[in-house]
Amino acid sequence: MKTTGNTILITGSTAGIGLGLALRFHQTGNKVIVAGRRKALLQQITTDHPGIEAIELDVADAKSIVQASELVAERYPDLNVVINxxxxxxxxxxxxxxxxxxxxESVATNLLGTIRMTYAFLPQLMRKNDSIIINVSSALAFVPFPIAMTYSATKAAVHSFTEGLRVQLADTSVRIIELAPPGVRTTLFGQESxxxxxPLEDFLDETLALLHGEPTPKEIIVERAKFLRTAEATGNYDNVLGMLSAWKTPD
Structure with a gap:
């Protein structure tokens, strides 16, 4: 993936990994469009970071996705990267x-949201010769976290969908990348402390180094996530599942 000169839409980018990526891409000379449900947060981001633009988008709402795709096609014809x-x-x-x-709700947001976004934005991306779709799954796609089992299941499905999508689009100009984070210090599951x-900044450093490598890998797996990604292949699946099974929600 080229480091600069992209026009990038990132869903779920008002906090956490999404916002972190948005700021990093903006700093390196890319046009960044942050997308999310909360208008006040979107406005705050564009105020704090001049040059970043924003659209309201609820990926759990099929109509919202279609409307956003039409708006983006009109307002940002150079869009070449979508990060789900x-x-x-x-x-x-x-x-x-x-x-x-x-x-x-997890299925509607995590899985259907990714699928619907892909279908809605693919026609525009197909018109560019350097387009990329990055689907964010999770290291928990490979070994489930029992206390968040549907989350894990949706991310396993995103992984499978992304694999199939890559095959279907192999002869087109659209490249498909999967980003599978480990647990990162964000508010996603109360992990900020x-x-x-x-640490989020460490995750972003390693992720972007991999993303901008040559050739760009089809999967972005930081070192922290590899023990989950390779658990089954290395014969450690049961041990890792047992470790995840021992985690309890705080009282």
Whole structure:
């Protein structure tokens, strides 16, 4: 991926990894469009960082995605990178009936959001000769986190969808990249102060170094995520699953 001169749309970019990527890309001379549901946060970002632009977008809403794709095609005809980063991570107890709603919301946001974004923006990306779709899955796509089992399932599905998408688009100008983060110190699952999670700036440093490498890998897997990505291949799956199974929500 070229380091500068891109026009990049990032979903879920009002905080965490999405905002971190937006700021890094903006600093290196790319046109960045942040997208999210909360208008006040979007306005704050554009005020604090002149040159970054914003659109309202709810990836759990099919109509919102279509409207955003039409707006972007008109306003940003040079768009060549879409990063499907928006996601939610909720704890879940299958014995508690009220957990079902959160599970359904996870599927709508994490999986259907990524699929719908791809279908909506692909026609515009196909018109460019240097287009990239980056789907953000998770290291938990490869070994599930039992207390967030639907989150893990959606990310496994995003991984599978991304693999198939890459094959289908192999003969086009659109490159497909998967970014599978480990636990990072963000608010996604209340990990902003978790010593076991990877510091955000360290994650961004390593991620961007990999993304801008030659050739660009089809998967961006930082060192912290590799033990999960390779758990099954190395025969460590049961041990890693056991480790994740021992995690309990704080009282």
């Amino acid at each position: 980063n928006a996601g939610i991570m909720l704890s879940e107890n299958v014995l508690a009936p009220d957990s079902l709603k959160g599970a359904e 978790d010593e076991q999670a990877m």
